[in-house]
Amino acid sequence: MTSAHPPSAASAPAGPAPPPVPVADERLANISTAARLLRRPEIGALLAAIVVAIFFWTQNSLFFKLDGIANWTDVASTIGIPAVVVALLMIGGEFDLSAGVMTGSAGLMLGVLATEVGMSIWLAIVLTLAAATTVGFINGYMVMRTKLPSFIVTLATFFILQGVNLGVTKAITNQVTVSGIDTAAGYESANSIFGGSFWSPHDFRLSVLWWIAVTAIATWVLARTRVGNWIFGVGGDANAARNVGVPVMRVKIGLFMTTSFVCALTGIMVALRLASTQAGQGVGEEFQYIIAAVVGGCVLTGGFGSAIGAALGATIIGMAFIGIQFSGWNTDWRFLFLGVILLVAVLVNTYIRKRAEGARR
């Protein structure tokens, strides 16, 4: 591949061609293990998670009893599953504001298909996931074709889905809820995979296992597969990636589809567990996913971040939501907490990254 045939005498004019003596760059010499560690995107989230965990533990020792852990991992997992794929999308340089409402849309569609249409739960799940993936494709295709910011395109999708959720649900059920999903055929088996719990009497949610699985798969994809390399590439510099032959459009549309798919899966888990879905379900949660991803080290401009970081970000949010409850405070404070943790995370991450990269771009 690199067979360098020597240039003929006629074609080798006088010119500066010194032998390639390796130039040891003195600025590279001192890469300590600490600097290497600091370069990891998720390091800030890990430290923050430890601080938050210790704080709530001192408030209420139940926090780290198995029952307590089952409580906050439950919350963390339903935020964490979508947050991990939202992180992938953000690393790929795009946003999906319709991610939150998509969980609601999926739950409602599942409910309507199972109760009003009378389908088996399994068929309803398959159709719901297919519909969600289609919405993801439309999101991605519109973003790529129009070259509009995904922020705007998916904001439109967000409101369209919200409108459909309310309108269709009311038109069909005359209520703002679809309930009775547990009466449909196949509910038990589906619930035992998506909605149920394990390890009684602590009752850890199955969604926790899904969360761990999604995080592991996403981490594997990012770190070790070609697609993962392409995701970093299209997010870091789409033109450079295109120039070296990365199929930018396919990668980005694929990310949008994956995001919608996984968000729908989360919506299905919630719907099965509760056996019902509210028409307003999921609205506003897209920001929690984004916060988790950003706390986990994702850069808003793309090209940098980690799936484990997003999972840690979700862990922090889950611990805070339940920790505030355990501590006996008014749960409204959780929003203030979210805002503060987001701000601190962005500041700390920016600082760490500048330090680790020598502040040069």
Add this chain to the structure above:
Amino acid sequence: MSATTNGAPLLEVRGVSKYFGNVVALKDISVSVGAGEVTCVLGDNGAGKSTFIKILSGVHRHDEGDLLVEGEETHFGSPREAKERGIATVFQDLATVPLMSIWRNFFLGSEPTKGSGPLKRIDVKTAQGIMRDELRKMGIDVRDPDQPVGTLSGGERQAVAIARAVYFGAKVLILDEPTSALGVKQSGVVLRYVAQARDRGLGVIFITHNPHHAYPVGDRFVILNRGRLLGDWRKREISRDELVKQMSGGAELDALEHELQRVLDTPVS
């Protein structure tokens, strides 16, 4: 002229023209580069350098004239086709992704894999090893393959892009203003990489607006002006001072006036 096995230059254009609507972007340009040769294409802003690169790299199709790869007439349908024919273009700002590590950048789009099915994965060890070797050949010692490219200097970043193009089988390297954003010392470093690529038998087309950068490494010099060929010299035919003078106006000002008049008078097809 240095030649490949069949006696033809690696890459050659003959009488190439390109029109955008009624704008004449390039008119009757003839340039060639052989193996182990550096052809410098000089020109000021608006001279048609970018259009020229885009024709060579397959982004634009030329409207008139011939494009020959190793003597064979060719039309590139896409940048990918040009790349498959061994013509690699390193764009100044679009060559690497700053936040990605060196080895990930090096193999972006062409990652070596091992395993199969769902376990198919990037062969990180191999990738890092190859990257290290290839950069060492260019005189760069990479200590930490996970270092983000953004922490490298501008010259080193160009080196990564050049080393990558060479490794992936480029025969002709087109460098778009590789030194324009760099300081004096860094420019020198990049010029050394250009010379190294040449010594490894590649044909290099070096696009620049700086005759001082072109002269030390170039074997041939071509000056573009307002889409036309102002001159074509071999190194022995022109001194550095003459090249600088040709670049910065002087004799060509008269010709320019003529040309302008002709462009304005000629009805464009």
